[in-house]
Amino acid sequence: MHDTLLVVLTVGILFVVLAIALVLLPRLLREKEKPQRVTEMDMMLASFQTMGSELKALKEQLVVKERLAALGEVSAGIAHEFRNPMSVISGYARLLLKSLPAEDDRRELAEGILQEIGSMNGVMTELLSFSRSEPIQKTSVPVQALLIETMRGFPDRQRIHSAETGTLQCAGDATLLRQALKNLAQNALEAGARDVWLRAASGEMSGKKGVWLTVQDNGPGLDEAGQEKIFTPFYTTKADGTGIGLALVQKIVLAHGGTITVESRKGEGALFRIFLPSDGA
Structure with a gap:
């Protein structure tokens, strides 16, 4: 009789524990899922923000590239238009310099012209460098x-x-x-x-x-x-x-x-x- 009562009490306690587990376990699982869902949502939002930032950066780069390309074409045109008359001026200045005697004060003027033409050539070279759009060989x-x-x-x-x-x-x-x-x-x-x-x-x-x-x-x-x-x-x-x-x-x-x-x-x-x-x- 004593053994039977002990078995009944043990089984009863097990049923009570099982009932409590069945009631509390789903609630605990739901509570556990909340942070996970929040974490997944945060990760998704962070991913969208990163994508948005990258798209904005790509858009800005595209705008800059288009602007630089247009300016490059203008720069090339300016450089070519100026270089032709500059070559003529430089040629005449060199001829003038050769024809003047060493003691002639006008040599300084001819040398000044050549110096300025040299500076302008430097600017034209920079303009042409800026205008080139050659593919990058990485x-x-x-x-x-x-x-x-x-x-x-x-x-x-x-x-x-x-x-x-x-x-x-x-x-x-x-x-x-x-x-x-x-x-x-x-x-x-x-x-x-x-x-x-x-x-x-x-x-x-x-x-x-x-x-x-x-x-x-x-x-x-x-x-x-x-x-x-x-x-x-x-x-x-x-x-x-x-x-x-x-x-x-x-x-x-x-x-x-x-x-x-x-x-x-x-x-x-x-x-x-x-x-x-x-x-x-």
């Missing part, structure tokens, strides 16, 4: 060699500094990338910077893997208005500037599928950041 570029070769293009190399990048590689056209870095460094020096630093590191942007190239200087810096216009073709703050150098840098970066931004404050130098995505990223 290869695997050793970043360390890219930075070193960029430094070699400056007579005063002590003012250009680069960091060790090891075996880091980037996908791109070495000649065009070197020109972009050189233009950024040259612009900084001409603006009054004492030193320029070239750096590189692997990284990501909007989920894409690639390489960050940075050019930093300790020059006079830019205000907000200057930062907004810095890549605008023909915008310059220098008396003898053409406003093409940085526009060409932006064109080269966009042709590589990359992005370029500037961070600066007046009196605190500037930092240009270039992101080059890896092929297939």
